[in-house]
Amino acid sequence: MAGARKISLAVAKPSTEQPKEEPPHGSHPIPRAPEHEPIPLIFELSVRSRRGANLAADRTSQRGADILGAKLCRTDLAGFPELSEPDVMRHFLKLSRRNFAQALQFYPLGSCTMKYNPVLNDEMAALPELAGLHPRTPEHLAQGALELMVRLEAALASITGMDAVSLHPAAGAQGELCGLLLARSYHLAKGRARTKVLIPDTAHGTNPASAHLAGYKAVTIRSNPRGFIEAAEVRRLLDDDVAALMVTNPNTLGVFEPEIQSIAAALHERDALLYLDGANLNALLGIARPGDMGADIVQINLHKTFSTPHGGGGPGAGPVGVKRHLESFLPTPRIASRAGAWYLDYDRPASIGRLRSFYGNFGMLVRAYAYILALGSDGLARASRLAILNANYVRKRLEDRFPSATPERSMHECVLTHDLDKRAGVSTLEIAKRLLDFGIHPPTIYFPLVVPGALMIEPTETESRETLDEFVAAMERIYSEALADPQLVKDAPHTLALSHVDEAEAARHPILSWQPK
Amino acid sequence: MAGARKISLAVAKPSTEQPKEEPPHGSHPIPRAPEHEPIPLIFELSVRSRRGANLAADRTSQRGADILGAKLCRTDLAGFPELSEPDVMRHFLKLSRRNFAQALQFYPLGSCTMKYNPVLNDEMAALPELAGLHPRTPEHLAQGALELMVRLEAALASITGMDAVSLHPAAGAQGELCGLLLARSYHLAKGRARTKVLIPDTAHGTNPASAHLAGYKAVTIRSNPRGFIEAAEVRRLLDDDVAALMVTNPNTLGVFEPEIQSIAAALHERDALLYLDGANLNALLGIARPGDMGADIVQINLHKTFSTPHGGGGPGAGPVGVKRHLESFLPTPRIASRAGAWYLDYDRPASIGRLRSFYGNFGMLVRAYAYILALGSDGLARASRLAILNANYVRKRLEDRFPSATPERSMHECVLTHDLDKRAGVSTLEIAKRLLDFGIHPPTIYFPLVVPGALMIEPTETESRETLDEFVAAMERIYSEALADPQLVKDAPHTLALSHVDEAEAARHPILSWQPK
Amino acid sequence: MRFLPHTEADIAAMLEVVGAASLDDLIAHVPAELRDRAAIRIAPGLGEQQVAASIAALAERNRDAVRMTSFLGAGYYRHYIPAAVRSITSRAEFATSYTPYQAEASQGTLQAIFEFQTLITQLTGLEVANASMYDGASAAAEAVLMAHRLAPARSIVAVSRTLWPDYRAAIRTYLSALRSIEVVELPFDATTGAVDIDALKRLAGPSLLCVVAGYPNMFGVIEPLATIAEIAHGAGALAISATAEALALGLLKSPGELGADIAVGEGQSFGLPVQFGGPGVGFMAARTGSLRQMPGRLVGQTHDRNGTRCFCLTLATREQHIRRERATSNICTNHSLCALAATVYLSLLGRQGLRDLASLNVELAHDAAARLATAGITPRFSGPFFNEFVIRLSNPVACIQAAERNGILAGVPLGPDYRELPDCILISVSELNNPDDFARLADVLAEVA
Amino acid sequence: MRFLPHTEADIAAMLEVVGAASLDDLIAHVPAELRDRAAIRIAPGLGEQQVAASIAALAERNRDAVRMTSFLGAGYYRHYIPAAVRSITSRAEFATSYTPYQAEASQGTLQAIFEFQTLITQLTGLEVANASMYDGASAAAEAVLMAHRLAPARSIVAVSRTLWPDYRAAIRTYLSALRSIEVVELPFDATTGAVDIDALKRLAGPSLLCVVAGYPNMFGVIEPLATIAEIAHGAGALAISATAEALALGLLKSPGELGADIAVGEGQSFGLPVQFGGPGVGFMAARTGSLRQMPGRLVGQTHDRNGTRCFCLTLATREQHIRRERATSNICTNHSLCALAATVYLSLLGRQGLRDLASLNVELAHDAAARLATAGITPRFSGPFFNEFVIRLSNPVACIQAAERNGILAGVPLGPDYRELPDCILISVSELNNPDDFARLADVLAEVA
């Protein structure tokens, strides 16, 4: 790996040294690199009456418009794009090159599990018999799709230690809402309307937001100085108004909640439920199952642990697993079998109903199933162990400069902090931006909120030791830069098309769409 | 198109002005942009016993090696790559981003017809029933593939005005060899071994090379000062040793050979053949057919006129069209029909035989057929006219600075020259390299050989007027730079990962493969 | 394992750095009784060839369905998807990046989403659109919640019965915790198949929060949105339009033009496969005044230090990761890549192409209806329709089975969702159907009916 | 037309700049009688949906073949192709660029091809490899021409009859103009299925130019390459090995190690679909001493002005665009993208994976042979084989038809190419076959035979 190291060194050249790739004739202005030129909006590239994709041989049908008549039809789509197919392709290909991406570089975004996404999984989802299957297809003609979903439910149940899984929710947050509505139905069925959900101060923002949507008051529970929740504290806050406790395990500090079982016990004593946010399940495969921890409800982010591509922000999928006592409340339809065939069961009187159309983000389910088949029992167990190894390796290598926010052992991610703001006035955001100059996507920053200037690093198991070493070298480099020449860091990035994007301006005067001149 | 123009202006800022994208704190060394970092070789990224793609669950089979025994088996593949799948993907994705490409930018490589390649065509070629069809499949089970080939042959015959087409050759040059071997067989069948082939001084290098391979002496025929071949000159050189004349029409100056018909007549008087190099067919669709010009043989570069992707240098396909009197000599097998079904006819005693395996580059044939269906008679005819319009537009807009090498009307491409070497010591190569700073791939340079410092520009019909205007602006800009600040041009490119690649060194001390240290 | 780069040597060296004796040593702090029970009980890992084979085998079991002539719609629509859409959305740079928090490293996604937002405002005729929602149903539910934030004092949500069952269910579920809100179902006019205007008028009072109507609706009928909005506005309530067949917006008057205050819908028709119901892409647009109550992400235009125009996520103060329980929604991961697909699709079809395709869909649907009429089967409703219409059959079950035997998926039976329409099926037509499909359908149905 | 950006306004404006009255005005100088006859007589253009539909309809007619259990090989081989190969080769940057003349704008292709050249040298055990040839057959022909340039005084080319018929035909055709050269066919040993060594010895004299042998050969038999090379060298001639199943080179001793002077072959097995015979990718490797006589492109390592390592096309002085009729070949466009596919494929499988796959192929082929033996059908030849072997059947035609009826493509009948083996068929096995394929084949053949 001499080669790979060479990279990190090349980048990390002393800030005094004249970078050797500068042309000798420094006199010349260096024009902006073509790949750094601003890209016009698709609307600005439009030319009146230019045509892109066409119907059969550019056949234009006015008849449809005539059938409906002018009263119902709009006159025109003024401002809509008018480009040839080649120009549309060129536009979006150019745009694509303005993204950092997991497939191209290290992307240790904490809490997001940016692991390798096998392209086979995308091909499987695109099979005509899967991608072309209409959701209203009669069940007896869609047995393959239903079978796939049933197998995925079973695999997820076994992996999480839950009794039943619903593939319905579109993402983690919808899974949370689903789970909390299940809790609500559970309590209502017992004739009580509980009002509170306990949520740790380290929780992801979706947790309180989901609790609120589900009609609960989010009561914050403090994690202790070591970064975890104490059963005693839970007991202190527990009363008969508490419907559930929502806890992420390992939590957003990357710490496995050591008292999770006694916390579950405490909750169950009061018939309150343990909601386990499974966004960090990548730390637990074959190591500890939410079900065994005492969780009544868990949501699973397939786009994290089960490697469905993040797509620049989705789509994902957020299946929910529950224990037996909550199964009857799961969203409709459920997949059930009759006479050896699968069918969609809508006859579920206790169900919370639906949160979205149809049966879940099927295309994502196919990818997750393919991923589970590929890793299997051995691969999944190994994946979590290596994810943990990677996180602890990075934490250890950086500890002198970027100490861990907690003394506890890290699981799949580590949350680090630093004193550069005090020592050099360099902020976490500035460190993150400087990382971009090294071709590395920054970790999640300023989260969890309890850690000042947090750097939340989740390498994932698919990154090699060499890649981690390059990251460590870059972080060490930035640390010394911050002390030697803070402005160098504060002005970063220096090597991208943009630098210091004015986000305040965007919020102050929102421009949310293009307007024709 | 305000947007797009903005680009060209942004690039074309006066060389004195301080480029505004430079960070204010000029004091800092700007590290090499990540996307400009050298990429290690796949071998340098290897780590002993790391595994990529695996057989069933990493199953390793030693049995096979045991069956054959140590006498037959090698001990190891020392030095072979050892990477995980994610790292292999990352490596090649990174490499891909180091290429200019037609899909991303203007790529007016003269004589290469770098037009838009519809992605649908790649999808069609990838259909399991086409990509998965084994060439040894019994004919009655491969009727779809054979039918597609027959239809493509017919379309090409109609487009070129020839009587029969063979899809056999792998590329244009193999098509040339094929065509000349047909000529050879034709003459031998008539009991004479002719020895010479006339080839214009403007011809592409493959023409004389193919003539030589076919056992002919290549006799150069001068084009006149206006850039075309005169029938009189052909007559002067004609004797009974001349087997054929190989001419590209339009020729490599982009000029339609005005005397082509009388040249054909002259040849035919002596029973010599007219071989028409169809690499420039993109200028002729629906305008003039080689067959009507009197051509006996023509090769068609599907990767040019018919839009199969160039793939960084291939694969292509070079079908050959002939008149009736040459049909019997075409390569085997021919596709023939019997009882309403297609079969492969190998029983062709007069055939020249084969130049490659099987039936042609089928995957490319599918793409070309899809392209022909999409454009159809109307689209193809329009394509050539617009290709001609684009070439003449560029020629006209640049004529003051970069005059045309010929007074004749240009067809699909124009060949320009300039006086910057004399006036400023700036060479065509340096102009080409400077174009890279504008995100434009340079035209073909120093070809045809008859034009000093030639710039051979083939825009193709799929480029918009706005793109041509950007190119013109860049060329004008470079022209003034060359006069005002020649060193700026000579030092180009300034904005890419590399500058002034030492090609002489590569030839002086050839390093053609990686060696383990 | 091919995705895991670690060699035994790597592991040993890294463990030494970490100061652990083994991989299991790293998790020794996890309670033993949990570890003991955690062994995963599924098959061991497979090679890529085996994975592909086993999923192909499952897919094969759906084969008949995808090869049949189809008239299925009812919320998800069959349309031709240009290859360019797949080719762009499969670019690793788009597919394997995440939420564009780091603007400098995410301009590709950010600009594409800004273009998506613009396209949605153009289609809906409203001023602001967000970066995407999960789907049409959840977007409809979020729209009602948004209306609730805009007019917290009002309590009645009028949901048209002609809204897709999934949309109605999602609204009920999302609102189930809001005890103050009452969801009332608006009946439809048995003749036209559109909202019963009188019933709406009866509801239009001071406590009416909003009206939600399909445009077109579940029956393919183009609702009189202007009238509905007028009545709602008359009562000081909000009009919300929901569109499942977004292609219709390329030809019909925009919801905004007709007075809708919030327009939501499903963008699946714009370049996304039906893939058994998801992922599609929800969209939401509204008036500038209600911007701060809008759920979901927003991409805004700005500039960098050098004045270069660029884009970034903005108004995040509405969102959960900052606002937590006071956020406008809990949505985090959205359907960004699907929004990109829609953006590419709409850019390819363009100003004229989209209208042409919508018009062709209308034309074909009406040709189909006409052909069925020649077989004595006439539309159940009189309201104008886009590319779907309802027919009544004497024996729908037998008809659907007969059609299936003839390789036709005749349509969606309405009985299960509409007790009052036990003998009706919904026929959906698109550019993927051709005239002889209509003839075949008519013949089969005529035979049985 | 969707690929053509020009609006009527563009055309008018551009014509004005050019000073032409109309588009046809631009071609007025083309003789009228040519223009009059040039109208293209094919159907007018189709929309993408229609293009896709009509090609899908053609593909459908091959459907049975691709769904059958197959034992077809004989020069082109069925292997599993990892999805990553398709994903990389479909990157627009690789697919839509051309020959990397501008090194600064082509490092992606240049470095990948440099890696390809290295992989080929590692597989062949020779020092230099080129950037690719069209296919195995033309590469074999070019190898003989190269040998001729290396030893112009010699005249006899000994081509093993166990070389694939296409390879032999290509050699004859490429050489047909070289009157000085005589192509002699080397018979094979009727027992072993390998080159008849005595026949070779008889040919080994001062005028022997080279020997071309398959490794493995058309019958799947692993030729005694060392012996062949020794005999050739003894006569001062060159030994050329040709390999159609390149996977074999992952396990067998390399041609270079066994004495081959030039090794050529077909790389289709490395990640390229069989796609009815092309495009595959030809490869060629040789010893450094013969570098200047090598045909085709070469990528070399160098550095730029700043000392950064990089790659460029080199030794172009051998090529047609500079050397013209004195070039080492006329090849220009080669099979670059296919070479990239092979590079990705080999990088994915890697040092151990390629060997394992080759070993698995040997294992399965021998399992198949063993299974057939239990049905009384034994290999026709005694030579060691890789993943193909020949069997003799009493009634091959009937057997093949019977197999087809049972959904099996039993193999390639040798009769048409080998008069002396009228009753033989060639069975090819790969990782795509499994043990019960063997059982089914054995049962069918046993029944008929």
Ligand SMILES: Cc1ncc(COP(=O)(O)O)c(C=O)c1O
């Ligand atoms: C801990 C945690 N919980 C919940 C979520 C929400 O999941 P999603 O983004 O899929 O809605 C996230 C995602 O970032 C998370 O990190």
Ligand SMILES: Cc1ncc(COP(=O)(O)O)c(C=O)c1O
């Ligand atoms: C005029 C001309 N003839 C022949 C050829 C050779 O075609 P190919 O590269 O497909 O072998 C070319 C390709 O550049 C060409 O431009």
